[in-house]
Amino acid sequence: MTGTLSSTSGDAGGVGRGRLAGPKVAALGGGHGLAASLAALRRMAGRLTAVVTVADDGGSSGRLREELGVLPPGDLRMALAALCGDDDWGRTWARVLQHRFLSGGELHNHAAGNLLIVALWELLGGHVEGLDWVGRLLGAQGRVLPMALVPLTIEALVGRPAAEPGTPREIFTVSGQHEVATTDGDIVAVCLVPDNPPACPEALEAIFDADWVVLGPGSWFSSVVPHLLVPEIRDALVTTSARRAVTLNLSEEGGETTGFTPEMHLEVLGAYAPDLRLDLVIAERRSCTDEKLLRRIAGEMGAELVVADVAKGDGTAQHDPVQLGRVYAQTLGSSGIGPWH
DSSP, X not given: OOSSOOOOOOSGGGTTSOOOSSOEEEEEEOHHHHHHHHHHHTTTOXXXXXXXXXXXXXXXXXXHHHHHOOOOOHHXXXXXXXXXXSSHHHHHHHHHHHOBOOOSSTTTTOBHHHHHHHHHHHHHSOHHHHHHHHHHXXXXXXXXXXXXXXXXXXXXXXXXXXXXXXXXXXXXXXESHHHHHTOSSEEEEEEEESSSOOBOHHHHHHHHHOSEEEEOSSOIIIIIGGGGGSHHHHXXXXXXXXXXXXXXXXXXXTTTTTTOOHHHHHHHHHHHOTTOOOSEEEEEGGGOSOHHHXXXXXXXXXOEEEEEOOBOTTSSSOBOHHHHHHHHHHHTTSSOOOOOO
16 A cells, blocks of 8 residues: 555544434445435434445546546546535535536546545555545445445346347347437346456445345435345345345336336336335336226335435436435435325
């Protein structure tokens, strides 16, 4: 290890605030979906830990991954930014993390937060230690951990209708998070390369120690399902004593979930983790075209369905952190879930 920083992490889960009275929560996902969930959960969780996918291969993260052989820092950066407080300190550091350089050279489009994270990894020699240091600098209201300790690649088997009548359906493979997320076809199956990556031990500890584990929202095949493809993470989700919640997406995503209904998202989770039982499913009211069917599918997985207004009111397919935080507080933060109408 080089440099003068200490790698002692201490009680990183409570950085930036006094402990709230709420439950211990582990939130799993990646990208904008996880960021929205974290922005809501930090308002009510007593201890909050984000467990983040590490399969990004595009943009600034992809360039750093290829050049330096590090974990892609982009989704980790977004999670840290989402955990920044609403005061001037938090808002300023969130802007710093998300700032992208504009130039005609090699720094073009690099995110400042990505460079900061990778610098601390190099100085400290450890992924968790580096992320904990960034969290303390930001006053982050929670902890951010990678899902696995090696960079991952997502591959998807994709089907597409035959070009001409009477010919077989076209089946092909796409590789990389961006390619999976934007594929022109129906995803048949996804896998990770390598197929048995080492899980982050601290992430496993957070899942076992949690009162609640939250999956989603997010790009289903490229941010949510990958957690079920890491054997140690999947086993932890199945065997933890924590209660399990799924926050469904507000709509289908062009590309990887074109044509998906809310219940189809749940069926995908069941396909990749048949032994996974759920306790709670949260759905946006306007997305429930068949609430009776969604409630039945959720019930078959052991879960109660909560239908609520959790979307922003501006017409975008984004969760409102305040509205979603209110639902989390009234479900995850209570001994009972219902009734909801």
